[in-house]
Amino acid sequence: MGEEYFPLDHTEYTRIVADIMASGAEVVFNTIVPPGLTPFLAQLHDAGFLARGGQLVCTYFDENFLTLVPAEHVEGLYGCLDYYREVRDPFSVELLNRYDAPVPGQRDVHRRVGVLGHVPGAQDVGRQR
Numbered sequence: 830m831g832e833e834y835f836p837l838d839h840t841e842y843t844r845i846v847a848d849i850m851a852s853g854a855e856v857v858f859n860t861i862v863p864p865g866l867t868p869f870l871a872q873l874h875d876a877g878f879l880a881r882g883g884q885l886v887c888t889y890f891d892e893n894f895l896t897l898v899p900a901e902h903v904e905g906l907y908g909c910l911d912y913y914r915e916v917r918d919p920f921s922v923e924l925l926n927r928y929d930a931p932v933p934g935q936r937d938v939h940r941r942v943g944v945l946g947h948v949p950g951a952q953d954v955g956r957q958r
Contacts, residue, residue, distance in 0.1 A: 835865060837862065839861075842865075842872045843872065849883075857878070863894070867898055873885075879902075884907065886906070886907045886908075890903070
C-alpha cells in the first residue's frame with residue numbers, strides 16, 4: 830500500500846506507475862484531478878495495469894470525463910457519485926436540497942456541472958460542523 834501526492838498540473842507518472850506495477854497492486858484508488866488524470870490513466874493503461882487484472886477506483890469520475898479518455902483506459906472503473914446521496918443527517922439532506930434546487934427533478938450530475946458555485950450556501954460543502 831502506498832500514497833503519493835502531486836501538483837495539480839502534474840502529467841508525468843512514469844515512476845509512480847512503475848512502483849504500482851512492481852508492487853503487484855491489485856487496486857488503484859485515484860484522487861488525481863484533471864488535467865493530470867488523463868495522462869495518469871494513459872500511463873497506467875500502457876504499463877498493462879488493467880490487462881493484468883488491476884482495478885481502478887475514482888470516487889468523483891463521471892460520465893462527462895468518459896469523453897476525454899479512450900474507453901480501454903477506464904474499463905471496469907468503480908465510482909460512487911450517487912453514494913453520497915444516501916447520507917441522511919439533517920445537514921446533508923438540507924445541503925442536497927440546496928444543490929438540487931436549480932434543476933428540480935434532475936439527479937444526474939452532468940446537468941448540474943457549473944451550477945454548484947451559484948447555489949446559495951454552496952461554500953458550506955466542505956465546512957466542518
